Amino acid sequence: MTEPVLPLADRIEANADNVERELLKLVLTIVELVRQLMERQAIRRMDQGDLSTAQVEDLGLGLMRLEEAMTALREQFGLSATDLNIDLGPLGSLLPE
Amino acid sequence: MTVQASAATAAEPSLVDLLDRLLGKGVVITGDVVVSLAEVDLVRIQLSAVIGSVREEMGMHD
Amino acid sequence: MSETGTYVYAVGRNIDEEPLTGLEGVGDAPVRLLGHRELKAVVSSVDLAEFGEAALRRNLENLSWVEKTARRHDEIVRRAAAITTALAPFRLVTIYKSDDAARVRLEELYGDLVRALDRVDRRSEWSVKAFCRVRPGPSAPSAPAGSGVAYLERRRAEIRDRHEAATEQQLLADQLFWDLVPAAAATRRLSAQDQRLSGRRETMALNVAFLVDDDRSTDFFELVDATRARYPSLDVEVNGPWPPYSFAVLDKP
Numbered sequence: 001m002t003e004p005v006l007p008l009a010d011r012i013e014a015n016a017d018n019v020e021r022e023l024l025k026l027v028l029t030i031v032e033l034v035r036q037l038m039e040r041q042a043i044r045r046m047d048q049g050d051l052s053t054a055q056v057e058d059l060g061l062g063l064m065r066l067e068e069a070m071t072a073l074r075e076q077f078g079l080s081a082t083d084l085n086i087d088l089g090p091l092g093s094l095l096p097e
Numbered sequence: 098m099t100v101q102a103s104a105a106t107a108a109e110p111s112l113v114d115l116l117d118r119l120l121g122k123g124v125v126i127t128g129d130v131v132v133s134l135a136e137v138d139l140v141r142i143q144l145s146a147v148i149g150s151v152r153e154e155m156g157m158h159d
Numbered sequence: 160m161s162e163t164g165t166y167v168y169a170v171g172r173n174i175d176e177e178p179l180t181g182l183e184g185v186g187d188a189p190v191r192l193l194g195h196r197e198l199k200a201v202v203s204s205v206d207l208a209e210f211g212e213a214a215l216r217r218n219l220e221n222l223s224w225v226e227k228t229a230r231r232h233d234e235i236v237r238r239a240a241a242i243t244t245a246l247a248p249f250r251l252v253t254i255y256k257s258d259d260a261a262r263v264r265l266e267e268l269y270g271d272l273v274r275a276l277d278r279v280d281r282r283s284e285w286s287v288k289a290f291c292r293v294r295p296g297p298s299a300p301s302a303p304a305g306s307g308v309a310y311l312e313r314r315r316a317e318i319r320d321r322h323e324a325a326t327e328q329q330l331l332a333d334q335l336f337w338d339l340v341p342a343a344a345a346t347r348r349l350s351a352q353d354q355r356l357s358g359r360r361e362t363m364a365l366n367v368a369f370l371v372d373d374d375r376s377t378d379f380f381e382l383v384d385a386t387r388a389r390y391p392s393l394d395v396e397v398n399g400p401w402p403p404y405s406f407a408v409l410d411k412p
Contacts, residue, residue, distance in 0.1 A: 039311075039314055043311055046308075046315075053308070056308050057307040059311070060306065060307020061306070062307070063310065063311070064310040109237075110286070110398065112226060112230075113357060114286060115229050115233055117352065118250075118368075119229055119232065119251040120250065120251055
């Protein structure tokens with residue numbers, strides 16, 4: 001039996017008009033994933049209490065700036081938060097939020 | 098009956114609902130019968146094949 | 160013609176052959192009835208070049224073939240269900256080597272088939288699905304947190320709330336299920352459909368098949384309508400009546 005087509009390949013339309021847009025969405029989705037993972041990691045470290053207040057503050061500010069930058073980027077390209085996501089079928093969506 | 102009632106009674110199952118029920122977990126008929134198919138392979142293949150069609154049907158574009 | 164097999168769509172009891180004449184089966188051969196004791200199997204002959212084991216492996220990977228076959232199969236099941244009170248639909252591609260082989264199998268399954276037919280007599284299947292409505296989250300950050308610590312604390316609260324909301328919606332979906340159970344003769348919980356297949360972005364919290372007495376179908380539908388109003392965070396979808404696909408399943412090989 002043939003191997004199933006991967007979800008990513010499915011979702012990138014081989015269509016001149018939107019191939020750039022699809023790639024952009026893919027890139028931003030991955031950036032968003034990393035940003036969310038970093039946020040969760042920062043929160044975990046904060047809860048564990050193994051960071052100084054100053055470190056938590058710096059981390060928080062950096063992540064806040066990152067969120068603002070992502071929002072600006074999305075808006076620039078007319079993408080909503082839900083536009084950035086990848087279905088992994090039985091594994092659910094890539095981005096939980 | 099409400100409008101929804103008549104809409105529901107007129108509706109046929111969507112292809113997804115149909116395949117959910119008609120394919121089930123393994124089209125396995127053994128004995129002297131002709132066919133036996135591994136359930137996991139079948140479901141996996143159906144997923145990739147059906148996605149494009151369902152999305153088209155629903156007018157969804159990525 | 161090369162070798163043929165006998166494709167079985169469904170089994171019933173009092174089915175009149177006349178309304179089914181003229182119907183073409185999945186291989187385009189005519190639909191007919193195969194009798195065994197008081198049972199009547201709705202069948203048609205199929206060419207094993209298309210429906211034999213090797214051919215099926217190939218054809219089942221082809222969506223348009225599957226869709227065409229499933230739709231034809233379903234049409235025949237519906238036509239048969241419309242002219243009798245109890246019908247046990249079979250799954251796609253149930254094929255026997257010959258009419259006689261099919262009869263032998265009917266005899267082997269006789270007890271199970273009778274029980275299945277009794278179970279679905281004068282009843283139909285209703286599908287109820289519940290999707291979790293997406294709660295509007297903070298799209299853009301509201302007033303800047305002011306401090307990095309405040310930002311992280313806010314994010315922590317948001318993540319927790321979202322998780323709790325999802326858990327709560329699942330509990331509500333279960334409650335919704337129990338609210339509907341009294342109106343049904345039987346229920347079968349199905350697994351949530353893959354989002355890619357359902358085409359819905361929201362999580363499917365409930366996917367149930369209800370077996371409902373035909374003369375209580377309006378009551379059932381109205382109950383769903385009344386109940387859904389109590390669960391505003393769920394988007395409830397109801398479909399039916401359908402032939403009892405989920406309740407006549409014989410999983411024995």
